[in-house]
Amino acid sequence: MFIKKTVRDIDVKDKKVLVRVDFNVPIKDGKVSDDTRITAALPTIKYLLDQHAAVILCSHLGRPKGGPDPKYSMRPVADHLAGLLEKPVFFAEDCVGPAAETAAKLLKQGEILVLENTRFHPEEEKNDPGMAGRLAGLAEIYVNDAFGSAHRAHASTEGVARFLPGVAGFLMEKEILYLGQAIADPKRPFIAILGGAKISDKIGVIKNLLVKADQILIGGGMANTFFKAQGYPVGDSLVEDDALETARELLQNGGSKLRLPVDVVIADKFDNEANQKIMPTGPIPDGWRILDIGPESIVVYAKSIEGAGTVVWNGPMGVFELPNFAKGTFGLAKAVADSKSTSIVGGGDSVAAINQSGLQAKITHISTGGGASLEMLEGLVLPGVDVLQDK
Secondary structure, three states, X not given: OOOEOEHHHOXXXXXXXXXXXXXXXXXXXXXXXXXXXXXXXXXXXXXXXXXXXXXXXXXXXXXXXXXXXXXHOOHHHHHHHHHHHOOOOXXXXXXXXXXXXXXXXXXXXXXXXXOOOHHHOOOOOOOOHHHHXXXXXXXXXXXXXXXXXXXXXXXXXXXXXXXXXXXXXXXXXXXXXXXXXXXXXXXOOEEEEEOOOOOHHHHXXXXXXXXXOOEEEEOOHHHHHHHHHOOOOEOOOOOOHHHHHHHHHHHHHHHHHEEOOOEEEEEXXXXXXXXEEEEEOOOEOOXXXXXXXXXXXXHHHHHHHHOOOEEEEEOOOOOOOOHXXXXXXXXXXXXXXXXXXXXXXXXXXXXXXXXXXXXHHHOOEEOOOHHHHHXXXXXXXXXHHXXXXXX
């Protein structure tokens, strides 16, 4: 159950509404190259427009270095949104100060305004109350629909809700419901698939899931650290030596729940055209490195996924950006899509694998937040959600 108020629970008719969206999207040659995060926010935006609200959108984009940088302007995003909505979208040259205040004041009911990048002000990431207050001054109601940024306490994600009545948008509600349900009361068996390069990013997640999940299937670079912790030489494979002790503890506490690949694909260099071999899990020869899980591991993991009630997947199984070492990731993408489970996929590369495979329609929920979904799987409270009004 979702305990926070949403846009349905508050009167937005004819009001000025500030919506924090996660429009941190890739821009190529001045155009949006992937609009997944923009389309995910459309239900909230359209609902507010239908209620005759004046809609003011704010977001960060990229990592500008503490000041305005045309490379990270929100203008291409505003133009793209206008195309999706088939209506004019106004743009303010700043997110606070005179330009934003004038644009917000002139905005009429049923119209939409995009503010410039919130991170053009260093006060944003410091959650500065002054900046939060100036943002709040543009509107009467605050809606947070930026799940991908909800794990950060910034001026536009958390601070502003201390000045205005704050509620969740539909995307935020959907994300929290799916991920919250997966952790609190999953259909069993509950299988978690964790990949990616580092164990250190996912220690808290693994610890929490060892209590909650029935099995955790490990892949990607993080598997190498577990192999080394078991005493195997791993050749030139990527390893986090400072996480070896943690890996040993997790293996000890995980017992049969924590499952590692039974075979691997190794290569003699980090290159798509490298020589490669498949070998069972064990000592890796010098000069070789693990770049993917092997075919037997795909079969074993797919069998676990096939019978699952809930599957949560975050992180690739190999060096997914090199096509010759993407078989493990694509193999699991197909297994997850073919299963009858409630499937939740988060994290950039896992989502990219699903999209590239054309399997989006067969996944129950594709999360728009990498860091935020990991923190939820870890059982942490997200500051951008916590600050919203309770029902």
